[in-house]
Amino acid sequence: MTSPRTKPLIGLLHTCLVDFYRPSIGFASVQLLEQAGCEVQVPGLQTCCGQPAFNSGNLAQARAMARQVIKTFEAFDYVVGPSGSCMSQVKVHYPQLFSDDPQWLKRAKSLAERSFELVSFLIDVLNTTALQSSYQGTVTYHDSCSGLRELGIKQQPRKQLEQVQGLKLVEMPEAETCCGFGGTFCVKYPEISARMASQKVSNIQASGADTLAGGDLGCLLNISGRLTRLGSPVRVFHVAEVLAGMTQIPAIGEGEVH
Incomplete structure (x- = not known):
């Protein structure tokens, strides 16, 4: 019998730019979250959040990428990322993308409620100052x-x-x-x-x-x-x-x- 998990389980959305240009930001994010008492995982199946496609008006592509992100991160207590723009895509724009699709809208809203930018999460959710x-x-x-x-x-x-x-x-x-x-x-x-x-x-x-x-x-x-x-x-x-x-x-x- 497995013991109940006591630490919040975080899925790190590392973002495309961090992955390709500055991985140290991802490592720093993991360190900060672990120091704050979280268990952190970085799902290997995550993709771009779809923000470039969304901003360019390619909503079909944006929805396809959003579905992949939603499926990948649904099992986590929280989704955290070191980027306000990427996390606003998940938190604000995913529900907009699926406004006419009740099934995916429910899943998008659920994920949006548990998604936060890194420093906002540390302060507003975990109240971390030390x-x-x-x-x-x-x-x-x-x-x-x-x-x-x-x-x-x-x-x-x-x-x-x-x-x-x-x-x-x-x-x-x-x-x-x-x-x-x-x-x-x-x-x-x-x-x-x-x-x-x-x-x-x-x-x-x-x-x-x-x-x-x-x-x-x-x-x-x-x-x-x-x-x-x-x-x-x-x-x-x-x-x-x-x-x-x-x-x-x-x-x-x-x-x-x-």
Whole structure:
């Protein structure tokens, strides 16, 4: 007879960008969740959440990908991911995708209720404040659009960063302004995107910070690329890497030629 499980079982939605470009964010997420008392699994059958297809109007493809994600994660107590945009796709847009399909709508709503962005989950669900990490530097935080506007993520990462030993948190001007990434937006409107990214870089530099943190790798890749092109020494990390003490590795975009 198996003993009852006492730890919440988390399915980590690691996201495509993390999987392909920055696996350390996934490892940092697992570390933070395990330190908070969770059991974490990373399902091998997970696919893209379908956000690019959804944003491009390809709803048939978005529904197919959503069904795969729903089936893969249904057995977990919670679904957690280190991305506001991906988790808002699951939490906000999956029920919209199946609004005319009662069977899948029920399953989408059930999953949506148990799905959270990483730092939001640590603060809002687990009430985790004690961290075992340090960072010597001045950090400013970029609010990504989906996390901020669709999931209400604003103070949660700041509360966590304030607990990191040695870290000084400062606010940049217009922290809530889009960086210009916007998924396919940066491909469709590259000139506008570049101007928005340049303004974001100016705001980061105005803050006096030597490090930028954020919760969405797409935004961070976009901003770090612009920082590199403009010759800025500001380092870029996902907030999970800072909170988990995984900043001894090269920063996002560090050493890359753009």
